Amino acid sequence: MKSIIASIIFLFSIVFVNAQNGHELWLRPVKANPVNVICKQNSPTLSIAKQELLDRWQGDNNASVTLTIKKDKALKKDGFRLGKNSVQANTDAGILYGVYELLRRQQTSEPINNEIFNPSYEVRILDHWDNLNGTVERGYAGNSIFWRKNDPFTVTNTDKKLWQEYARANASIGINASVLDNVNASPLILSADYLNRTKEIANVLRPYGIKVYLAVNFASPSTLGKLNTADPLDKEVIEWWKEKVKEIYSLIPDFGGFLVKASSEGQPGPQNYGRSHADGANMLADALKPYGGIVMWRAFVYSSNNEDRAKQAYDEFMPLDGKFRDNVIIQVKNGPIDFQPREPFSPLFGAMKKTSVMPEFQITMEYLGHANYLVFLSTMWEECLKSDTYQQGKGSTVARCTDGSIYPQKYTAIAGVSNVGLDTNWNGHQFNQANWYAFGRLAWNNTLNSEQIADEWIKLTFYNDSSQKSGDKNYTADWNKNFLAPVKKMMMESREAAVNFMTPLGLHHIMSANGHYGPGPWWAPKGMRPEWTPPYYHHAGADGIGFDRTTKGSDAVSQYHEPLASQFNNVATCPEKYLLWFHHLPWDYKMKNGRTLWDDLCYHYEEGVNQVREFQKVWDKAGPYVDSTRFMEVQRKLRIQCVNAILWKDACTLYFQQFSKMPIPYELERPVNNLDEMIYNDRGDGRSH
Numbered sequence: 001m002k003s004i005i006a007s008i009i010f011l012f013s014i015v016f017v018n019a020q021n022g023h024e025l026w027l028r029p030v031k032a033n034p035v036n037v038i039c040k041q042n043s044p045t046l047s048i049a050k051q052e053l054l055d056r057w058q059g060d061n062n063a064s065v066t067l068t069i070k071k072d073k074a075l076k077k078d079g080f081r082l083g084k085n086s087v088q089a090n091t092d093a094g095i096l097y098g099v100y101e102l103l104r105r106q107q108t109s110e111p112i113n114n115e116i117f118n119p120s121y122e123v124r125i126l127d128h129w130d131n132l133n134g135t136v137e138r139g140y141a142g143n144s145i146f147w148r149k150n151d152p153f154t155v156t157n158t159d160k161k162l163w164q165e166y167a168r169a170n171a172s173i174g175i176n177a178s179v180l181d182n183v184n185a186s187p188l189i190l191s192a193d194y195l196n197r198t199k200e201i202a203n204v205l206r207p208y209g210i211k212v213y214l215a216v217n218f219a220s221p222s223t224l225g226k227l228n229t230a231d232p233l234d235k236e237v238i239e240w241w242k243e244k245v246k247e248i249y250s251l252i253p254d255f256g257g258f259l260v261k262a263s264s265e266g267q268p269g270p271q272n273y274g275r276s277h278a279d280g281a282n283m284l285a286d287a288l289k290p291y292g293g294i295v296m297w298r299a300f301v302y303s304s305n306n307e308d309r310a311k312q313a314y315d316e317f318m319p320l321d322g323k324f325r326d327n328v329i330i331q332v333k334n335g336p337i338d339f340q341p342r343e344p345f346s347p348l349f350g351a352m353k354k355t356s357v358m359p360e361f362q363i364t365m366e367y368l369g370h371a372n373y374l375v376f377l378s379t380m381w382e383e384c385l386k387s388d389t390y391q392q393g394k395g396s397t398v399a400r401c402t403d404g405s406i407y408p409q410k411y412t413a414i415a416g417v418s419n420v421g422l423d424t425n426w427n428g429h430q431f432n433q434a435n436w437y438a439f440g441r442l443a444w445n446n447t448l449n450s451e452q453i454a455d456e457w458i459k460l461t462f463y464n465d466s467s468q469k470s471g472d473k474n475y476t477a478d479w480n481k482n483f484l485a486p487v488k489k490m491m492m493e494s495r496e497a498a499v500n501f502m503t504p505l506g507l508h509h510i511m512s513a514n515g516h517y518g519p520g521p522w523w524a525p526k527g528m529r530p531e532w533t534p535p536y537y538h539h540a541g542a543d544g545i546g547f548d549r550t551t552k553g554s555d556a557v558s559q560y561h562e563p564l565a566s567q568f569n570n571v572a573t574c575p576e577k578y579l580l581w582f583h584h585l586p587w588d589y590k591m592k593n594g595r596t597l598w599d600d601l602c603y604h605y606e607e608g609v610n611q612v613r614e615f616q617k618v619w620d621k622a623g624p625y626v627d628s629t630r631f632m633e634v635q636r637k638l639r640i641q642c643v644n645a646i647l648w649k650d651a652c653t654l655y656f657q658q659f660s661k662m663p664i665p666y667e668l669e670r671p672v673n674n675l676d677e678m679i680y681n682d683r684g685d686g687r688s689h
């Protein structure tokens with residue numbers, strides 16, 4: 001009987017192991033070789049490090065691996081020194097990161113030379129836009145893993161297990177911080193019950209080196225604390241925050257600090273009380289300072305005048321340069337507008353010289369097809385990080401302007417708006433896991449290139465599907481050629497494909513309203529803030545298309561350092577990928593390839609669709625190398641993406657054609673959707689198509 005049960009369990013486990021659902025991310029079980037781990041110290045973090053080695057060691061059989069904590073000036077806080085059989089660090093977390101690096105290198109067959117690894121940023125943080133009722137703003141992978149509507153304060157073992165898996169995944173790629181709630185913050189997050197739950201989460205995340213932070217509502221002293229005001233210069237308000245911070249640290253001694261969205265999109269802020277962003281941020285910074293906490297203050301603000309939306313953050317914050325406490329970091333989105341498929345970098349990078357600045361990327365794909373499109377965002381972030389701001393001459397990249405290389409910053413940080421939810425595969429689309437992975441890797445090393453990141457991720461995430469055959473040299477060669485290479489190429493092209501079929505040549509913010517998913521270049525209901533409507537951004541008319549941000553237009557170009565300002569200002573030198581971002585041009589404007597602007601626009605839309613069709617073929621051919629669940633899931637998503645790409649192409653070409661009055665080049669595919677029907681079907685969330 002026993003053996004029957006054993007074989008049933010065995011069979012079940014095979015089915016289970018082979019039925020991959022993506023939950024294990026890039027940390028899928030591997031067959032470990034025996035190893036002997038030597039470590040003199042002990043701590044919860046070190047125990048995790050040791051266990052990972054025992055569970056995943058791929059090096060020599062019975063090797064002895066030493067983990068050593070000792071002061072080493074060449075190492076930053078989380079840094080480590082890696083040898084073939086050794087990890088040395090200043091801290092327990094450093095050891096853990098070193099162990100993950102060692103194991104990754106073994107698994108991806110990368111060489112391990114005696115090398116030092118230091119993180120580019122001290123705080124590598126995921127911002128969860130999770131609401132206390134369990135929903136996730138702009139989340140496309142199910143509800144929150146932290147909060148829920150029913151029975152909100154019970155902490156179950158299932159909760160803890162999930163938080164632990166989440167923490168482990170983060171630690172494995174170097175992420176060391178999480179903001180647990182939405183930037184559109186509820187004052188309730190600071191109430192006793194929610195703080196207690198925060199404490200429980202912090203306790204699970206701590207051994208993995210992760211500190212928790214909270215997004216706070218600036219009006220909390222009045223809404224939650226029942227004071228008459230939340231004026232940051234008011235004595236009682238200052239006292240309220242001090243007491244609140246004290247309470248938090250009594251529960252969570254290593255609490256990280258606050259993230260604040262103030263005076264933006266209906267969120268309260270210091271401006272409600274006639275005070276500046278600096279007044280607001282500094283008041284919170286002073287409360288946190290005695291405990292070593294920081295304030296991440298967002299630059300995503302609007303101005304009351306009708307200034308070009310792209311200029312507003314810079315205009316608001318530049319005059320405040322030097323006025324912030326040293327534990328305030330200004331959190332700046334990669335582009336000046338809002339996480340578009342392509343934007344030039346925000347001119348706030350490389351502008352403020354006496355204020356710490358951190359980049360904010362969006363891992364969740366609000367403007368990039370939600371969890372339906374395959375878009376590897378690493379190339380987009382790399383483009384931003386490697387953009388030269390010329391702050392201190394050539395080579396002053398966004399990366400170097402934010403990691404302390406150019407101007408010393410007391411704290412350095414980088415944030416990614418998380419795409420994690422309760423979905424079994426965490427991120428809604430198997431390939432969106434690559435974006436979580438890439439964010440961590442770039443936060444750790446902001447000079448990594450996306451191809452390397454894609455290579456690692458594919459190997460870790462898919463190679464073991466063929467575990468029976470792994471180790472077989474012929475099989476590996478075949479896998480590299482027929483799976484790794486084409487899938488990597490697809491990932492590397494995927495962001496450009498999305499730009500092509502959504503917003504080519506510098507177009508931006510022409511998505512359908514609210515949902516920000518499907519096309520909506522027509523969308524402009526009466527009474528809506530103009531800067532929330534597409535026509536504000538594309539300015540299409542009989543005379544042409546594009547936003548004039550030159551010195552003759554809104555003059556946004558002048559927010560950039562030279563030589564960029566002149567380069568962007570001059571239509572002949574402006575990179576074509578940013579053409580309609582900076583220029584309003586006639587439909588028959590001659591592009592570098594000799595086509596008219598109109599024709600070229602149509603070609604880009606067509607190219608985007610063709611690229612997605614090509615991705616479908618690449619993936620279909622990948623079938624033999626992928627387990628059936630993940631294979632079919634991705635196949636389905638690619639079909640949705642393809643339908644949508646065609647919709648985008650038809651909507652934008654037919655809509656703009658009303659103004660250009662020129663034919664869609666005859667060699668291109670004809671539209672298959674009618675404009676009036678697409679407009680009629682657009683109920684604002686793009687889902688209706």
Ligand code: BDP
Pocket residue numbers: 137138183184261300338339366
């Ligand atoms: C926009 C989102 C909105 C966010 C806002 C922000 O549409 O949901 O609250 O950004 O970053 O992109 O604060």
